Amino acid sequence: MSPTTPTSPALRPRPLGSTGPEVSAIGLGCMGMSALYGEADRGESIATIHAALDAGITLLDTGDFYAMGHNEMLIGEALRTAPAAHREKALTSVKFGALRDPDGGWSSYDGRPAAVKNFAAYSLQRLGVDHIDVYRIARVDPGVPIEETVGAIAELVEKGHVRHIGLSEVGADTIRRAAATAPISDLQIEYSLISRGIEEAILPVTRELGIGITAYGVLSRGLISGHFGRDRKLAANDFRGMSPRFQGENLQHNLDLVESLRKIAEQKGASVAQVAIAWVLSRGDDIVPLVGARRRDRLTEALGALDISLDSADLAAIEEAIPAGAAAGDRYPEAQMTHLDSER
Numbered sequence: 443m444s445p446t447t448p449t450s451p452a453l454r455p456r457p458l459g460s461t462g463p464e465v466s467a468i469g470l471g472c473m474g475m476s477a478l479y480g481e482a483d484r485g486e487s488i489a490t491i492h493a494a495l496d497a498g499i500t501l502l503d504t505g506d507f508y509a510m511g512h513n514e515m516l517i518g519e520a521l522r523t524a525p526a527a528h529r530e531k532a533l534t535s536v537k538f539g540a541l542r543d544p545d546g547g548w549s550s551y552d553g554r555p556a557a558v559k560n561f562a563a564y565s566l567q568r569l570g571v572d573h574i575d576v577y578r579i580a581r582v583d584p585g586v587p588i589e590e591t592v593g594a595i596a597e598l599v600e601k602g603h604v605r606h607i608g609l610s611e612v613g614a615d616t617i618r619r620a621a622a623t624a625p626i627s628d629l630q631i632e633y634s635l636i637s638r639g640i641e642e643a644i645l646p647v648t649r650e651l652g653i654g655i656t657a658y659g660v661l662s663r664g665l666i667s668g669h670f671g672r673d674r675k676l677a678a679n680d681f682r683g684m685s686p687r688f689q690g691e692n693l694q695h696n697l698d699l700v701e702s703l704r705k706i707a708e709q710k711g712a713s714v715a716q717v718a719i720a721w722v723l724s725r726g727d728d729i730v731p732l733v734g735a736r737r738r739d740r741l742t743e744a745l746g747a748l749d750i751s752l753d754s755a756d757l758a759a760i761e762e763a764i765p766a767g768a769a770a771g772d773r774y775p776e777a778q779m780t781h782l783d784s785e786r
């Protein structure tokens with residue numbers, strides 16, 4: 443047992459949607475260990491994955507395009523070097539479809555059935571596993587009906603290469619079309635105190651259809667973690683350097699919201715990040731936050747959210763401090779917003 447990671451009974455696996463696998467109450471999002479948030483330390487990344495598995499986290503989320511396979515190879519190494527008992531419980535959730543170029547650029551998305559099978563073949567190899575637990579296209583390919591993309595994953599399920607089919611950043615109509623094609627375990631989508639767009643039209647549909655939510659950006663990429671300051675220097679390729687929420691007056695406005703959350707956190711004897719994660723956990727057992735910890739100290743902090751209970755007075759105070767729609771700035775740069783089926 444690692445000295446830094448407490449095992450919490452609250453992590454105990456629960457079903458992800460009505461057809462998905464049993465997963466821990468919190469999943470680990472591994473993206474930042476390879477891409478989008480500046481440099482990461484490889485040894486610390488692997489130690490963080492090991493500590494997460496040790497603590498009882500079973501769900502590891504990645505994308506084949508996070509540093510062009512780097513993130514999958516990192517997870518592959520972490521799984522190979524983990525104790526067998528932890529490795530056997532680990533579940534991989536993999537996104538595919540984003541097309542990259544050698545300079546690190548992003549172009550479009552490919553959801554053609556032949557491409558789906560090609561992406562999966564490479565992911566299985568890089569992860570060093572004989573199946574992927576949940577497989578999903580990161581963004582809908584506008585040139586390919588979702589039925590064809592999901593149908594191709596369903597064929598991979600039939601052959602045993604994939605166990606479950608997920609979705610990512612899609613809206614209500616696409617969810618219904620996908621679910622009419624094959625069983626869908628979960629929708630992966632941004633959800634946090636400052637990104638509440640799913641509440642009106644998307645969450646009612648996932649709940650009606652028995653589809654779980656794996657929520658990303660629960661700390662809004664660090665913005666509402668309580669650790670992000672105006673003076674933070676970002677690497678040239680850091681996503682946050684381009685994100686509207688991290689720019690100029692928007693950033694100041696959003697950090698002011700964090701300060702009002704900090705007051706509530708202090709009264710609870712908790713950190714800002716813990717209250718932000720606990721708030722997402724409080725929204726329902728069908729919602730599994732993916733925390734983007736890439737260091738063991740951040741992971742320990744995130745796991746502490748499981749020990750916080752927010753009563754109705756706490757929830758009302760949080761709602762008053764950060765009402766829905768309070769954030770300044772879109773959650774993605776304009777060009778990337780156009781890829782979000784969930785925002786149509």
Ligand SMILES: NC(=O)c1ccc[n+]([C@@H]2O[C@H](COP(=O)([O-])OP(=O)(O)OC[C@H]3O[C@@H](n4cnc5c(N)ncnc54)[C@H](OP(=O)(O)O)[C@@H]3O)[C@@H](O)[C@H]2O)c1
Nearest residue numbers: 471472473503658659660661662663664667734735740743
């Ligand atoms: N489906 C999609 O479209 C999509 C999009 C984005 C992400 N994802 C998935 O969702 C996962 C989580 O997303 P995210 O990384 O944006 O989530 P996040 O948890 O909102 O943000 C992670 C960032 O928060 C900071 N942080 C500060 N305190 C933390 C704490 N106690 N625990 C964790 N992080 C803390 C970390 O910064 P420092 O490391 O600098 O401390 C890290 O850069 C990703 O890894 C990826 O697998 C999916």
